[in-house]
Amino acid sequence: MRQPRSLDSRRGAAVVEMALLLPVLLTVVFGIVDYGRYFFIRSAVTAAVADAARMAVLPAVTTEEITQAVGEDLAGPITHESGKNALISVVPEVRLPGDTVTVTATLPFQALILPAFLGTKVFPQTVTASATMTMEP
DSSP states (O other): OOOOHHHHHHHHHHHHHHHHHHHHHHHHHHHHHHHHHHHHHHHHHHHHHHHHHHHHTSTTOOHHHHHHHHHHHTOSTTTHHHHTTOEEEEEOSSOOTTOEEEEEEEEEOOOSSSOHHHHHHHSOSEEEEEEEEEOOO
């Protein structure tokens, strides 16, 4: 038995609607996932720099130890690949009691799910965080 013609055309319309809306829906969902990853990495870099600044104000801590601490903090599962390319700076190199110390880290960021043409327009290319504290006497 054959179905009425109007029911067949409704099914065809549903397929066409799905074909038109599915790419938009998937782009929105993947954008949400990439934004979540971006904010997680930004939070991880901020926390790593804050911990390093707390460490930098202690006496007898070297710049290499501070840089290594930030690198270890950024070696997590999500930031692991980009954590290898982090640019870390500690200013000033020679720290005296009462000086302010600034630790800055810059991490490259690339969207994983969104297409390249969308990812470069929506997200910044780097994640940068800095923290400043005063040296202990």
